[in-house]
Amino acid sequence: xxxxxxxxxxxxxxxxxxxxxxxxxxxxxxxxxxxxxxxxxxxxxxxxxxxxxxxxxxxxxxxxxxxxxxxxxxxxxxxxxxxxxxxxxxxxxxxxxxxxxxxxxxxxxxxxxxxxxxxxxxxxxxxxxxxxxxxxxxxxxxxxxxxxxxxxxxxxxxxxxxxxxxxxxxxxxxxxxxxxxxxxxxxxxxxxxxxxxxxxxxxxxxxxxxxxxxxxxxxxxxxxxxxxxxxxxxxxxxxxxxxxxxxxxxxxxxxxxxxxxxxxxxxxxxxxxxxxxxxxxxxxxxxxxxxxxxxxxxxxxxxxxxxxxxxxxxx
Amino acid sequence: xxxxxxxxxxxxxxxxxxxxxxxxxxxxxxxxxxxxxxxxxxxxxxxxxxxxxxxxxxxxxxxxxxxxxxxxxxxxxxxxxxxxxxxxxxxxxxxxxxxxxxxxxxxxxxxxxxxxxxxxxxxxxxxxxxxxxxxxxxxxxxxxxxxxxxxxxxxxxxxxxxxxxxxxxxxxxxxxxxxxxxxxxxxxxxxxxxxxxxxxx
Numbered sequence: 001x002x003x004x005x006x007x008x009x010x011x012x013x014x015x016x017x018x019x020x021x022x023x024x025x026x027x028x029x030x031x032x033x034x035x036x037x038x039x040x041x042x043x044x045x046x047x048x049x050x051x052x053x054x055x056x057x058x059x060x061x062x063x064x065x066x067x068x069x070x071x072x073x074x075x076x077x078x079x080x081x082x083x084x085x086x087x088x089x090x091x092x093x094x095x096x097x098x099x100x101x102x103x104x105x106x107x108x109x110x111x112x113x114x115x116x117x118x119x120x121x122x123x124x125x126x127x128x129x130x131x132x133x134x135x136x137x138x139x140x141x142x143x144x145x146x147x148x149x150x151x152x153x154x155x156x157x158x159x160x161x162x163x164x165x166x167x168x169x170x171x172x173x174x175x176x177x178x179x180x181x182x183x184x185x186x187x188x189x190x191x192x193x194x195x196x197x198x199x200x201x202x203x204x205x206x207x208x209x210x211x212x213x214x215x216x217x218x219x220x221x222x223x224x225x226x227x228x229x230x231x232x233x234x235x236x237x238x239x240x241x242x243x244x245x246x247x248x249x250x251x252x253x254x255x256x257x258x259x260x261x262x263x264x265x266x267x268x269x270x271x272x273x274x275x276x277x278x279x280x281x282x283x284x285x286x287x288x289x290x291x292x293x294x295x296x297x298x299x300x301x302x303x304x305x306x307x308x309x310x311x312x313x314x315x
Numbered sequence: 316x317x318x319x320x321x322x323x324x325x326x327x328x329x330x331x332x333x334x335x336x337x338x339x340x341x342x343x344x345x346x347x348x349x350x351x352x353x354x355x356x357x358x359x360x361x362x363x364x365x366x367x368x369x370x371x372x373x374x375x376x377x378x379x380x381x382x383x384x385x386x387x388x389x390x391x392x393x394x395x396x397x398x399x400x401x402x403x404x405x406x407x408x409x410x411x412x413x414x415x416x417x418x419x420x421x422x423x424x425x426x427x428x429x430x431x432x433x434x435x436x437x438x439x440x441x442x443x444x445x446x447x448x449x450x451x452x453x454x455x456x457x458x459x460x461x462x463x464x465x466x467x468x469x470x471x472x473x474x475x476x477x478x479x480x481x482x483x484x485x486x487x488x489x490x491x492x493x494x495x496x497x498x499x500x501x502x503x504x505x506x507x508x509x510x511x512x513x514x515x516x
Contacts, residue, residue: 082501086500092482124453125476125507132362132454133358133359133368136358140379144350144379145343149343150344153347
């Protein structure tokens with residue numbers, strides 16, 4: 001096997017241009033050699049059970065490792081240009097070569113297209129391979145560890161002392177948390193801003209009073225009774241020449257007053273308001289008379305006038 | 316300036332070296348860092364070579380095991396990845412020579428797709444497919460074209476186009492001259508273009 005055989009292998013591999021092929025076939029017994037090489041290739045393909053074989057690369061690599069590639073022997077002037085185009089795409093030309101290539105490209109748009117085609121092909125190949133494998137799960141450590149004799153792939157040497165320290169710290173932290181949980185909760189609650197103290201729980205006695213109030217408030221005759229009370233008081237005041245209240249003040253101008261200390265009306269009102277989702281306002285009419293305006297969620301306000309004499313609260 | 320991925324940077328190389336030294340010093344679990352750092356990259360390249368995912372996974376795993384078993388022969392001043400890559404590529408080339416017939420039939424199935432009528436069509440029958448499907452077909456064709464290259468050409472194309480190695484890095488990885496890289500890459504590209512054209516036609 002000599003250089004001509006090697007060059008003819010490239011012809012068989014389809015790596016020589018038509019011009020190169022024609023030049024080679026003009027040489028001596030090239031056609032006979034070519035037929036012999038073709039038979040050799042067919043035999044190799046059959047014995048190796050492969051669809052194709054690259055004679056020049058595969059055989060020469062096997063026969064002569066380190067032999068200079070035969071492609072270099074086939075580089076014609078045109079091939080030299082194409083090689084440089086390929087190297088230009090890869091950014092592998094020197095500055096001087098790039099300048100020369102730039103001048104060439106300025107007047108040869110076909111070569112610009114060829115460079116673009118090479119670059120596009122590379123991009124498409126990258127994208128194709130990336131998309132082809134991007135969702136593949138590749139976690140090989142477990143299998144590799146098993147193959148190289150590591151019993152526990154997750155074992156990390158030097159971890160034991162650190163793990164012991166961490167275990168102790170966690171246990172200590174857990175114990176502290178359990179002991180101080182109540183105190184911690186109380187401290188947090190005390191630290192939170194709270195505008196008003198919550199109402200005291202209602203006693204049984206108070207609950208009875210509240211129950212009475214509720215019955216009154218829930219009575220269907222209540223509005224009529226309240227209106228009657230207002231009328232009676234207003235008329236009474238006119239007859240005794242006392243100061244007459246010109247009109248029942250509106251809720252928005254009402255003046256809230258504190259309930260007398262001996263009557264726990266505040267608690268009853270709060271409970272009522274809470275139960276009926278209503279607002280209760282107190283209006284001062286007289287020393288012994290308490291007027292309450294109850295604004296329900298719906299409907300007109302409800303006026304209650306309560307005589308708070310020495311005998312106790314009466315409606 | 317290499318616009319692509321290229322070899323690991325110096326920090327990574329120093330980390331790789333430290334991990335290799337740790338393994339050689341008797342801590343085999345340090346090898347995990349190297350496996351987890353490079354498994355996906357090696358797998359993607361091996362996939363490009365053998366075009367079968369199960370085989371690619373097995374070959375990648377075998378490459379890591381082989382690299383581990385020969386770690387004492389690794390020169391610390393070299394790039395671990397380049398060395399690992401060479402092992403993986405040699406295993407891939409061996410595999411291709413053994414199982415070339417099988418790969419073609421599997422890959423043809425791989426680029427088949429379901430059409431609007433719910434029937435399975437081969438990738439070449441989808442004349443009215445959506446743009447996405449066309450892109451997928453193009454990818455199928457380019458991978459099919461890649462598959463037609465000789466192992467050496469396929470390898471050099473993958474090193475340059477996918478790994479972004481410079482000519483010098485490729486020359487180091489394949490232990491050939493830079494001129495060889497330049498001409499082999501040129502021929503590989505020309506063959507790939509021809510194969511792609513034939514796929515499109």
